[in-house]
């Protein structure tokens with residue numbers, strides 16, 4: 001929309017909490033917008049006036065009710081320039097610890113400006129028309145080839161290839177990829193200022209939605225209902241490979257304090273893959289670092305699911321533990337927690353974890369979903385930890401994570417609208433299991 005005084009990028013939503021959200025947008029000309037919100041479109045209850053004239057806006061809407069839908073409109077010079085209809089709204093978060101049913105959309109390696117990107121998006125839009133999605137995970141490599149402002153504008157915020165129609169109602173909780181750092185390969189140092197990623201996103205730094213404050217936008221955590229989410233950064237060499245252990249130390253503190261029933265961790269470069277990136281290859285130092293240095297911490301604290309991108313295929317592991325070497329060192333007898341393929345739609349047993357007892361929180365599922373933009377072929381051999389692998393033409397898509405009370409389901413939603421994988425993990429307390437057994441014996 002290139003009308004004078006109109007919105008030139010966005011609006012989009014960031015950092016939702018139980019009582020607040022940030023609405024971000026850019027304008028064509030310098031202006032001083034007003035945002036109005038209400039529980040019905042154009043029945044405004046509050047307004048937020050920007051303090052200074054600018055082109056770029058990041059406005060925090062606060063003092064909201066939890067788990068509530070609000071509509072919004074953006075006004076410049078008393079003219080409605082965006083929103084004010086049923087398509088522009090947001091939902092505040094469900095409070096920490098409350099058992100609830102919700103879904104999250106995870107999309108990786110998407111900002112390519114391809115028809116495959118568009119098909120994966122449309123498949124989600126169709127799915128979402130009959131489901132409710134709470135928010136959206138970016139799995140990194142969000143804008144190709146270098147994460148510039150123009151690439152974000154043309155391939156991510158764009159209407160045709162991008163997600164203009166989704167961003168207006170679905171907040172995204174991102175992680176950066178190597179392509180968001182202006183380079184295919186990068187070699188450490190302070191990456192704050194490279195690329196457009198950090199100027200576009202606004203993520204929690206002070207534990208605003210739960211979790212331990214990370215005090216940086218590079219990695220962070222938050223809670224929604226019974227689930228704890230952690231966005232890690234696999235891209236900063238200094239955080240993953242060399243001696244600066246700031247992210248790992250924060251991660252340990254955050255996981256130690258976490259009381260949530262489920263924990264989902266996401267970052268860009270997967271610990272295990274035999275797709276367009278092979279985690280066994282000697283130059284894949286970031287993948288190796290996440291596998292050797294971060295995966296042991298995640299498993300020690302019982303993380304349930306790890307979701308990554310980077311490899312332009314779909315891969316989903318068995319429930320595993322303790323595999324931190326090359327694929328040839330995988331020992332199923334020691335490292336496979338369950339032999340089930342975990343796809344209940346195909347008659348497999350679901351994965352089960354217990355929250356306490358001898359084997360409390362044992363095992364983690366690893367999924368790679370780097371097919372949001374353009375899938376690539378899979379080499380002839382797969383990774384032994386993987387229960388499901390898909391690659392090549394027609395495999396573009398995304399991952400829907402659904403939580404129903406004590407059940408986690410992952411659904412690989414392909415561009416044609418079908419599901420290529422549906423895995424399930426159920427959490428029981430040990431006491432709950434015994435009680436169930438007693439009832440069965442009666």
Ligand SMILES: [Fe+2]
Nearest residue numbers: 141177178310
């Ligand atoms: Fe990547």
